[in-house]
Amino acid sequence: MDRNKHLNRMILAASMMTVIILTALPSCHRRTEEPQEEKNDTIYPLGFCTDSFDLMEGKVAGGEVFTGLMTRLGMTQADAMQLVEAADSVFEPRKMRAGNAWQAYYSVDSLDAQVLEYLVYNRDRINLTVLKCTKPYGAWRVTKPVVHTRKFSDVSITSSLWNDMTAAGASPMLLVHLEDIYAWTVDFFGLQKGDRFRVVYTEASCEGEVIDIDTIHIAMFNRDDKEMPAIRFDQGDGGNLYWNKKGESMRKAFLKAPLRFSRISSGFSYHRKHPVSGVVKAHTGVDYAAPTGTPVMSIGDGTVISKGWSGGGGNTVKIRHNSVYTTAYLHLSRYAAGLAVGSRVRQGDVIGYVGSTGVSTGPHLDFRVWRSGQPINPLKMESPSEEPIKPENLAALDSVYRFWHNELDSLSRLNPVSVPQDSVSVQ
Numbered sequence: 001m002d003r004n005k006h007l008n009r010m011i012l013a014a015s016m017m018t019v020i021i022l023t024a025l026p027s028c029h030r031r032t033e034e035p036q037e038e039k040n041d042t043i044y045p046l047g048f049c050t051d052s053f054d055l056m057e058g059k060v061a062g063g064e065v066f067t068g069l070m071t072r073l074g075m076t077q078a079d080a081m082q083l084v085e086a087a088d089s090v091f092e093p094r095k096m097r098a099g100n101a102w103q104a105y106y107s108v109d110s111l112d113a114q115v116l117e118y119l120v121y122n123r124d125r126i127n128l129t130v131l132k133c134t135k136p137y138g139a140w141r142v143t144k145p146v147v148h149t150r151k152f153s154d155v156s157i158t159s160s161l162w163n164d165m166t167a168a169g170a171s172p173m174l175l176v177h178l179e180d181i182y183a184w185t186v187d188f189f190g191l192q193k194g195d196r197f198r199v200v201y202t203e204a205s206c207e208g209e210v211i212d213i214d215t216i217h218i219a220m221f222n223r224d225d226k227e228m229p230a231i232r233f234d235q236g237d238g239g240n241l242y243w244n245k246k247g248e249s250m251r252k253a254f255l256k257a258p259l260r261f262s263r264i265s266s267g268f269s270y271h272r273k274h275p276v277s278g279v280v281k282a283h284t285g286v287d288y289a290a291p292t293g294t295p296v297m298s299i300g301d302g303t304v305i306s307k308g309w310s311g312g313g314g315n316t317v318k319i320r321h322n323s324v325y326t327t328a329y330l331h332l333s334r335y336a337a338g339l340a341v342g343s344r345v346r347q348g349d350v351i352g353y354v355g356s357t358g359v360s361t362g363p364h365l366d367f368r369v370w371r372s373g374q375p376i377n378p379l380k381m382e383s384p385s386e387e388p389i390k391p392e393n394l395a396a397l398d399s400v401y402r403f404w405h406n407e408l409d410s411l412s413r414l415n416p417v418s419v420p421q422d423s424v425s426v427q
Contacts, residue, residue, distance in 0.1 A: 046120060046130055046142055053105035053117055060100050066093035073104050074116040075133060083131060087139030091129050096121065126206050144206050148214055151203050152411040157195040161188065165197075171210040174201065178219060179260065181230045181242050184252035186221055187379055189259075189288065196222040198408050218404035231401045235393055240386060245401050247389035254321070254383040255299040255347060258329060258367050259288050259354070284375035285330070285368035292363040294354040296329050297347075300383075304343045304351070307335060313366065314358025317351050330366035331357050 044050070060069060070080035084093055105118040119131045126146060132138040153170045155161070165175055178197060179188055202214040221228040230242045230250050242250040302321035310316040313330035317339070320326045333355025345351060356363045369378045389397055 056104040060098050062098040083137045086137035090139040147205050149203050152200050154198045157191050173213050177213045183255050187256045233397045233400055243389050247394050249386040251386045252383040253300050258297050258299050285366050286378050288365045290354045292333050295350045296352045298345045298349050298351050300347045304341055307341055312359035326370045328368040331360050
């Protein structure tokens with residue numbers, strides 16, 4: 001009888017131990033009669049599950065410092081300082097810029113109070129810094145994935161390159177890069193109806209938003225029967241990257257215009273009625289209408305030979321480029337800091353800002369050019385190219401040109417409508 005009681009106690013103890021062991025095991029090792037969904041490991045893009053928190057978004061205010069932002073979002077100043085120390089190797093508060101976006105993620109504690117858990121600071125559209133705002137404090141960097149896509153654009157001018165290109169669906173950034181390439185050969189302020197740009201390029205985008213144009217492989221500008229290609233070819237010397245099919249550099253001694261993104265308000269004419277006095281007199285320059293404060297660039301290397309008030313021309317800067325060419329920039333609102341008579345300037349240097357000083361009906365730049373002391377039409381000014389491609393690279397350039405020219409012709413046949421099309425995805 002005693003032996004039976006002892007056996008029963010052993011069975012009961014074993015049963016209880018089994019229950020304890022099964023209860024203690026992780027859920028994935030428990031046996032259950034109901035099938036369980038298999039869960040895969042999840043890698044969260046920001047390093048935490050954003051869906052678990054309430055979100056608040058905003059931008060860094062002008063003059064706002066990091067500790068000020070963090071106290072505004074709910075941290076104490078002491079805790080914010082500890083976070084700065086913990087994030088020292090990853091995040092520099094002094095480099096935080098006004099206008100940059102942030103996202104704050106909150107949890108709710110037992111008293112229904114919001115607790116700041118994470119702050120995501122957007123350094124730019126691709127690079128982020130995540131700050132863990134509860135102990136243990138920390139920070140890490142996140143880079144969003146960027147997609148690189150080969151694209152083709154074929155646009156004929158009907159109103160303006162900007163309007164036609166954006167209406168066709170191309171990013172305005174493409175125009176910026178085209179102007180950089182053709183700044184010495186095409187007057188973007190004087191494009192005519194029927195002018196045409198065809199381009200094969202690679203575009204970088206992040207989360208469906210265009211970030212930049214990685215590379216323009218070939219661009220072709222057509223006016224009437226004239227074809228003006230720009231071919232990308234890197235000689236590996238850190239110099240020029242774009243050439244015409246003869247191997248001449250697209251860069252020249254003088255820019256085509258002293259401004260960017262404005263429009264010509266009046267062309268070159270020796271018989272122009274003055275807009276203020278009404279007197280018909282020679283106007284040997286080009287007027288570029290632009291908002292007050294628009295930067296004015298020197299079209300070439302040179303020396304400032306005069307700077308000051310010139311009567312009807314208002315604030316004026318005059319630059320001698322060499323023994324042949326001199327340029328002048330009139331009606332400036334102000335001069336570039338540090339500019340003085342005798343200053344050496346480089347092509348593209350800002351020498352002043354658009355204004356309406358002197359005899360003027362509104363903000364614009366009156367740009368003038370003299371060749372050997374005689375006024376000439378700036379729009380018809382020709383200038384020599386920089387050093388041509390190395391002779392040993394001419395054959396390679398020709399091969400590159402033929403390849404991309406065939407690509408342009410092929411894409412033009414496939415896409416007769418002037419709408420940018422994806423041609424190759426290179427992710």
